[in-house]
Ligand SMILES: C[S@@+](CC[C@H](N)C(=O)[O-])C[C@H]1O[C@@H](n2cnc3c(N)ncnc32)[C@H](O)[C@@H]1O
Ligand SMILES: Nc1nc2[nH]cc(C(=O)O)c2c(=O)[nH]1
């Protein structure tokens with residue numbers, strides 16, 4: 001697998017916020033979200049090929065109990081199944097951070113699914129019309145999301161919201177996933193790459209979460225470290 005980054009940090013989002021974790025960031029993605037805060041693993045993928053054994057050895061050297069497999073899009077790579085199994089066999093807790101567009105029959109402890117809204121599409125002129133249409137076609141795979149939710153020991157849905165007008169779309173996507181959705185497992189995360197953006201979105205997003213019974217999802221790593229690689 002092509003690995004963009006492998007480092008120790010603290011989980012900054014969702015249920016396990018604050019947990020010391022190893023982050024394995026695979027390189028490559030099948031979507032092109034305009035807001036992607038990790039373009040070096042998606043829009044312009046970087047990194048060297050690493051064997052599963054080498055990745056596992058690097059993780060063990062970090063001496064943490066939790067591992068976050070992210071990217072880019074980790075489910076793009078069938079090797080993710082073996083990697084997760086190797087990590088679990090060593091007693092490590094595994095979280096997969098995925099946009100939920102590709103199914104893999106992989107076991108992990110927490111399937112963290114971040115379905116992308118229509119407004120995530122690449123902005124006009126940034127990519128070819130072909131890529132824009134491809135993004136639109138791929139971004140919402142309701143049956144994949146449902147299957148990942150149902151088959152995993154635990155899941156969280158983590159929607160990235162940039163505009164108040166997107167709240168209705170989130171509700172529609174949640175409704176499409178019923179009856180499997182537990183509102184307490186729905187996290188609403190502000191589109192943000194700075195603490196200023198975080199705070200600006202929170203003012204109108206948190207009250208809506210409270211009203212809907214959803215969890216407001218901060219991005220603590222931005223507050224702790226800034227939008228910096230390797231964090
Ligand atoms: C870089 S993505 C990699 C995993 C997977 N491709 C996905 O999108 O879920 C990691 C997490 O960051 C979120 N994310 C990326 N850019 C963001 C931004 N500008 N604001 C808020 N969340 C963002 C994604 O929604 C996802 O939950
Ligand atoms: N600290 C930290 N927490 C995270 N939680 C999810 C992340 C991701 O990029 O998937 C992430 C990340 O990039 N850094």
Ligand code: SF4
Nearest residue numbers: 029031033036042072
């Ligand atoms: S799906 Fe995830 S990695 Fe891919 S472009 Fe969107 S936010 Fe970035």
Ligand SMILES: [Mg+2]
Nearest residue numbers: 037038070231
């Ligand atoms: Mg990140």
